Amino acid sequence: MENQYIIKGGTPLKGEVTIGGAKNAALGILAAAIMTDETVTIENLPDVRDINVLLQAIEGIGATVQRINSHTVKINGSTIGNITIDYDSIRKIRASYYLLGALLGKYNKAQVALPGGCDIGSRPIDQHLKGFRALGATVTIEHGMINTFADSLVGNHIFLDVVSVGATINIMLASCMAEGRTVIENAAKEPHIVDVANFLNSMGADIKGAGTDKIRINGVSKLHSSEYSIIPDQIEAGTFMVAAAATHGDVLIKNVIPKHLEAISVKLIEIGATVEEYDDAVRVSADHRLGHTQVKTLPYPGFPTDMQPQIATLLALSEGTSTVTESIFENRFKYVDELARMGASIKVEGNVAIIEGVEGFTGAAISAPDLRAGAALVVAGLVAEGYTTIDSIHFIERGYENFEGKITALGASMEKIPVDDERAVMKFKLKVG
Numbered sequence: 001m002e003n004q005y006i007i008k009g010g011t012p013l014k015g016e017v018t019i020g021g022a023k024n025a026a027l028g029i030l031a032a033a034i035m036t037d038e039t040v041t042i043e044n045l046p047d048v049r050d051i052n053v054l055l056q057a058i059e060g061i062g063a064t065v066q067r068i069n070s071h072t073v074k075i076n077g078s079t080i081g082n083i084t085i086d087y088d089s090i091r092k093i094r095a096s097y098y099l100l101g102a103l104l105g106k107y108n109k110a111q112v113a114l115p116g117g118c119d120i121g122s123r124p125i126d127q128h129l130k131g132f133r134a135l136g137a138t139v140t141i142e143h144g145m146i147n148t149f150a151d152s153l154v155g156n157h158i159f160l161d162v163v164s165v166g167a168t169i170n171i172m173l174a175s176c177m178a179e180g181r182t183v184i185e186n187a188a189k190e191p192h193i194v195d196v197a198n199f200l201n202s203m204g205a206d207i208k209g210a211g212t213d214k215i216r217i218n219g220v221s222k223l224h225s226s227e228y229s230i231i232p233d234q235i236e237a238g239t240f241m242v243a244a245a246a247t248h249g250d251v252l253i254k255n256v257i258p259k260h261l262e263a264i265s266v267k268l269i270e271i272g273a274t275v276e277e278y279d280d281a282v283r284v285s286a287d288h289r290l291g292h293t294q295v296k297t298l299p300y301p302g303f304p305t306d307m308q309p310q311i312a313t314l315l316a317l318s319e320g321t322s323t324v325t326e327s328i329f330e331n332r333f334k335y336v337d338e339l340a341r342m343g344a345s346i347k348v349e350g351n352v353a354i355i356e357g358v359e360g361f362t363g364a365a366i367s368a369p370d371l372r373a374g375a376a377l378v379v380a381g382l383v384a385e386g387y388t389t390i391d392s393i394h395f396i397e398r399g400y401e402n403f404e405g406k407i408t409a410l411g412a413s414m415e416k417i418p419v420d421d422e423r424a425v426m427k428f429k430l431k432v433g
């Protein structure tokens, strides 16, 4: 049964929220976990759809997956019986491609369907495949499957033509047990790259330089067991920061690494919000209409593309004209038409959104076009006067755990109800007034 969110807007978010583990780190780490035949324990996993789909795919190839609780899992890769992952088991997620690097690195062969994920533009994987080939693998694509095999993998010097998070992680996976030394130049520097490298090192890999644009990997013969806790999710945290500012609220966002949030904090401060940093928390508040600015998405440490729809939504409510330039993906403005239904004034020209701030939004029936766009529409609904319904929330559930629960705990009125359930809508309206 398909669900939707119903929101009654207009309540400032107030209180504390605890951020979960980083989805995009967890996806790389789960793939890496199958590379040893010993048992690996992973903690602080977010309980979101992408993770559950990847865990099912991992079980599907025969690995043993033991759920200790909703945030901890034990994985044992010694029972893996096949190296083929078909489209049906992973079409909903992008990061299925990490199984390619992990299986190739461990067994010198892998067969994985071309990835799915959010439709935010053309998303080639040529840099991943270039990396595998540089390590000595043969790669072919036939009938929607990527097939790769090697007699043996040998380290190499790889210069990425574009800064790619996925290619950087995939090459680390494929090369950590290759013969000799691999160097990745023009590597991505996102916090999740560092987390995957730290996890692989905790399993006995020898990876240096993660977090810089030159990563050096000395191949080891084997990886061993590990217990590892995933870093907090930078994008979930950023989404709550924006929601706090947009609703003129005051929220303490706990279990974060403030350094990872700097690009977001700086923009919020620039437009007039208050951001206080603590050791592992940030507090965001605003008590007046915020101002305009320019935002351009860039690889880390620049402003993250995964926060672009959320910040654009905030700027659509701020005073004056702002611009948001999307320089990573070419189709990440699909929320603009939905926001227009709520009264936003945004014109997209090429990869730039020109935003004329309006004083407020009004609730409407809207649809989530993808994960982060969906999260941005939730922020819009929290601000809007009246009721907003958002359907296609399966996109949002790819990356936000108990979104409605966390938001409700901050004082707002939001529920997950079945689509087309008029009684549930009436019940919600009666409850919230």
Ligand SMILES: CC(=O)N[C@H]1[C@@H](OP(=O)(O)OP(=O)(O)OC[C@H]2O[C@@H](n3ccc(=O)[nH]c3=O)[C@H](O)[C@@H]2O)O[C@H](CO)[C@@H](O)[C@@H]1O
Residues within 6 Å of the ligand: 024, 025, 027, 094, 095, 122, 123, 124, 125, 126, 127, 128, 129, 162, 163, 164, 165, 166, 167, 188, 305, 306, 328, 329
């Ligand atoms: C599961 C996961 O972690 N997803 C994140 C990851 O996606 P993903 O790893 O797919 O994104 P990349 O960093 O690879 O993409 C960056 C840019 O490089 C291009 N490119 C990428 C690979 C390639 O082989 N060839 C190529 O041309 C892409 O089209 C894009 O323009 O990083 C993105 C950029 O921070 C985030 O928005 C996604 O949330």
Ligand SMILES: C=C(OP(=O)(O)O)C(=O)O
Residues within 6 Å of the ligand: 024, 093, 094, 095, 116, 117, 118, 120, 306, 371, 372, 399
């Ligand atoms: C776009 C995202 O995920 P994916 O790359 O898995 O589609 C995201 O996390 O915002």
